[in-house]
Amino acid sequence: MMLANDQDEEGLGSTAYNAEAGRVDVRFADSISLKTTALVIAASDKAGMKGAPRDRINEIIARESKGSLFMQRAHHLAEKDGEKIQSLLQRLNEKDDQSDNWRVSMCEDTIDPQLERYRSQRKKVSTRVVVDLDSFFISCHILDNPELDESPCCVGGPKMISTSNYKARRYGVRAAMPGFIGQVLVKELSGGSECLTFVKSDFKLYHSKSAEVKAILQEYDKTLKMCSLDEAYMDIESYLDAYFSITEGDRDHAAITKRMSNSDDDRPPLQEMASILEIKEVTKNLLHSIRKRVHRETGLTCSAGTASNFMIAKIASDMNKPNGQVFVGPSEEEIRTFLSPLSVRKVCGVGRILEKFLRATLGVVTVADLYAKRAEVNFLFKPATAQFLLRVSIGYSEDSRRESEGGERGDDESAQRKGMSGERTFQPTDTWSDLCVKLESIATRLAKDIQSKGLKPRTIGLKVKLANFNLLTRTNTRQVALFQQAGDGSTQTLVDIAVKLLRDVKRAFVEEHKDKAGFMVRLLGVRCSNFRLERETQPSILQFQKNACDVQLDQLEPGHPLETSAGLSST
DNA sequence: GGGCGCGTTAGGC
């Protein structure tokens, strides 16, 4: 039977997660001024980093990054952050000058009652599960080519790494690191005996493996949501319901799933069919067997986190990577024990910036700190952020899922997509005709994708990254959507609009900087969004043909090669 | 006041 007790690695209880994993790097914890290294070195407690010679890694990264335009910009931004931090500190001081017990009243009057309400709304059982495939991209390639895993390798190229295997992670090579630095890392730290292998990404492969995994997981929750190719958010409550409603000897997977589909949902709540302890054991075994099945049937290993909400489950899924799982019980006590010592950065939604601000302004590093400083947090941050952080402080998230997701198109995926885009980085150039050629290629490629999905975008956006990494964007929304029907010239229109936007951006830039030569571009991107809904009534084209928003085609000389129409004579 | 459009920022995979 499926729920048999296999006993590989872990088998961890709610509090037996790796105590190292969430520990804060004390070298940065007490310092507000950030050095070069701190700007770049991401959480070094990621899976697979244990045992790596961290100081040498940091040293090499700092050395290889020094003086680059990228780092110059990073420093510039860090300075601006510093100013913001100062102004926040100022506000806090003023508040303290005005009143000395505002914290107490703020907690008593608003925060604590709110948190209490949240606590009362918690699910009583831990049935939320996050499943995350290990080193997903590179694992897919290793499946086809096992020798890859014998040495450090990664998916990506000299410019950027998407993910790496564990041999590479030992040397500090990780996602979002430029490949050339990864290469130096491996060569130097291995004393020249090893070399980082780059593998080209292959999204067809990832999609197909992802679909295999999804199909398996769906047997345990039909309504599961794939948040990305390698991450599933699911709720196994129905499965457990069915499990416990079947008499003990007959509880095999087939019977359970059959029972699940007969949704005569009049069963008593889970907590009444079994004890919390029993549920916990069954859940842990279930997750074990699910992961084992995924591995057997796809060759991929994955990690899982189980908790009473997705916020906690997501963190838990990362605690025992790779190929492990963590269960966090539903009680207030268990949640607090799990969350308190963790860095706030562990929480999905708290990124580099928020982490930095919390530490620099309030000295908040862990979730426990966050709770202790909840009044200050509530005062200092914008309402939405403050609310979010308060929820984080007690580990509460509303993830009622079950969203109907009425995605018009019965079509498989593409459910409610908000936008589609394409972008390309290249050797920086300020040659107008070159930029136009690149832009045209990006736009036409995107047009194909848009058409194949049957999307009808109303707004077109341009993205320009300058050589100094500054980002500029410009959009244009039209009354009438593009790509309404095949062969309506929309591809050309898309190209024309993109070029027009580029011309606008350049004009504005030159205007502002009085600097024609400074328009050195390293990336161009085109984005389509604001899709017309399937059945939506369309305003008559006659009604709007004079609208100033819509690009006038006759001004763009459609059909002419870019280099000679929009091209060359830009301003 | 709300809704929309635009430019930017933060965050995640």
Add this chain to the structure above:
DNA sequence: TTCCAGCCTAACGCGCCC
């Protein structure tokens, strides 16, 4: 030869328009 990707969502502040 190389010197920091490419794709996606959400939110906010602002101006503009009913």
